[in-house]
Amino acid sequence: MKSLSRFLCAVFGQRRSSRRRRRTSAALAAEVLESRVLLSATPTLSSLTLVHDGDGDGVVSIPEVSGVVDAGESDYAMVEIDVDGDQMADSWAYPDPAGLFTQDLSSDLGFGPQTIHLRAVAWHPQTGEELTEGWSSLSFDYQAAPVAPPTLSGLSVGADGNGVVLTPVLTGTLTTATPGDYAMVEIDLDGDDMADAWAYPDSGGLISQDLSSDLSFGEQTIRVRAVAWHPQTGEELTDGWSSLSFDYQATPVAPPTLSDLSVGADAAGVVLAPVLTGRVTTSIPDGYAMIEIDVDGDDVADAWAYPDPTGWFEQDLSWDIGFGAQTIRVRAVAWHPQTGEVLTSGWSSLSFDYQSTVDPSLEEFPAEDLP
Numbered sequence: 001m002k003s004l005s006r007f008l009c010a011v012f013g014q015r016r017s018s019r020r021r022r023r024t025s026a027a028l029a030a031e032v033l034e035s036r037v038l039l040s041a042t043p044t045l046s047s048l049t050l051v052h053d054g055d056g057d058g059v060v061s062i063p064e065v066s067g068v069v070d071a072g073e074s075d076y077a078m079v080e081i082d083v084d085g086d087q088m089a090d091s092w093a094y095p096d097p098a099g100l101f102t103q104d105l106s107s108d109l110g111f112g113p114q115t116i117h118l119r120a121v122a123w124h125p126q127t128g129e130e131l132t133e134g135w136s137s138l139s140f141d142y143q144a145a146p147v148a149p150p151t152l153s154g155l156s157v158g159a160d161g162n163g164v165v166l167t168p169v170l171t172g173t174l175t176t177a178t179p180g181d182y183a184m185v186e187i188d189l190d191g192d193d194m195a196d197a198w199a200y201p202d203s204g205g206l207i208s209q210d211l212s213s214d215l216s217f218g219e220q221t222i223r224v225r226a227v228a229w230h231p232q233t234g235e236e237l238t239d240g241w242s243s244l245s246f247d248y249q250a251t252p253v254a255p256p257t258l259s260d261l262s263v264g265a266d267a268a269g270v271v272l273a274p275v276l277t278g279r280v281t282t283s284i285p286d287g288y289a290m291i292e293i294d295v296d297g298d299d300v301a302d303a304w305a306y307p308d309p310t311g312w313f314e315q316d317l318s319w320d321i322g323f324g325a326q327t328i329r330v331r332a333v334a335w336h337p338q339t340g341e342v343l344t345s346g347w348s349s350l351s352f353d354y355q356s357t358v359d360p361s362l363e364e365f366p367a368e369d370l371p
């Protein structure tokens with residue numbers, strides 16, 4: 001009985017199972033039919049183009065590709081781009097409603113020969129199955145765009161006809177291959193090919209760099225070059241060194257001068273209160289000058305006076321000289337602001353008779369007669 005039961009179960013079970021399979025097969029056939037319809041409309045990729053290869057030699061400095069995707073009956077298709085041949089997408093492009101796409105691969109590629117692979121991909125709306133006709137390839141050579149180095153023109157340090165420069169200000173014009181590219185000027189002061197100073201152009205490319213404090217006085221040869229950097233490779237671009245030779249001299253400064261010297265002598269040359277007054281004039285900008293007073297003719301100052309901002313000075317010499325005939329000498333001293341050299345007006349003499357204001361009769365009065 002048991003075995004009959006197993007037999008019947010087996011027979012009818014198989015039948016039920018077969019009926020189910022038949023129904024399932026019919027549904028699957030419909031799906032397969034539908035998927036074939038869609039598969040027949042697998043997205044296609046066409047018109048693959050190197051956007052920036054106008055001369056058609058396969059060499060580009062901007063690796064931008066374009067193409068056209070026909071999504072067929074799929075709602076949507078995208079483009080997978082494999083740049084390293086491992087059949088795995090590294091970049092993805094998305095077509096516009098007309099199916100056109102462009103993709104700049106600058107950041108995905110190094111320079112050199114390239115073969116990239118692209119494919120259009122869509123998905124079956126019912127099964128999610130990936131629909132693609134497979135990879136298409138595109139080969140080209142990605143090379144950095146040649147960039148001309150920056151140039152310098154009109155270089156000058158302001159030398160006169162004899163090559164003498166008092167204030168060495170380097171001027172010139174810096175021109176870059178592409179206006180607006182960043183560039184600067186290196187200045188080598190000692191011929192070791194290493195920049196010691198730098199100049200930066202204004203928006204018009206003009207440079208102006210005061211080298212007064214970078215150079216010592218005397219014959220100088222400085223070298224100057226423009227430097228920029230390749231926007232794609234970072235390579236240094238330079239037009240090489242240009243030399244400028246000149247004689248850097250300190251600006252001549254006139255020594256200070258004295259005027260209006262007086263010790264308050266009357267018409268007879270008599271002085272009762274010897275106060276030296278006068279005025280010093282100096283051409284040194286913000287120049288400091290002082291007055292030396294030699295009262296004993298040994299060329300060594302014994303007293304000093306310091307002018308006010310207008311140059312006027314005043315010094316009481318009562319304690320520096322004795323009564324009687326006197327000759328004092330006065331000079332102004334300043335220092336060259338660049339060289340520190342001492343600049344002097346030279347000595348001016350004043351002779352006078354310094355007399356006491358005390359009544360001589362009182363002076364002769366015997367001490368023992370005083371109260």
Ligand SMILES: [Ca+2]
Nearest residue numbers: 053057059060
């Ligand atoms: Ca080309």
Ligand SMILES: [Ca+2]
Nearest residue numbers: 082083084088
């Ligand atoms: Ca890849």
Ligand SMILES: [Ca+2]
Nearest residue numbers: 188189190194
């Ligand atoms: Ca140097």
Ligand SMILES: [Ca+2]
Nearest residue numbers: 294296300302
């Ligand atoms: Ca003296």
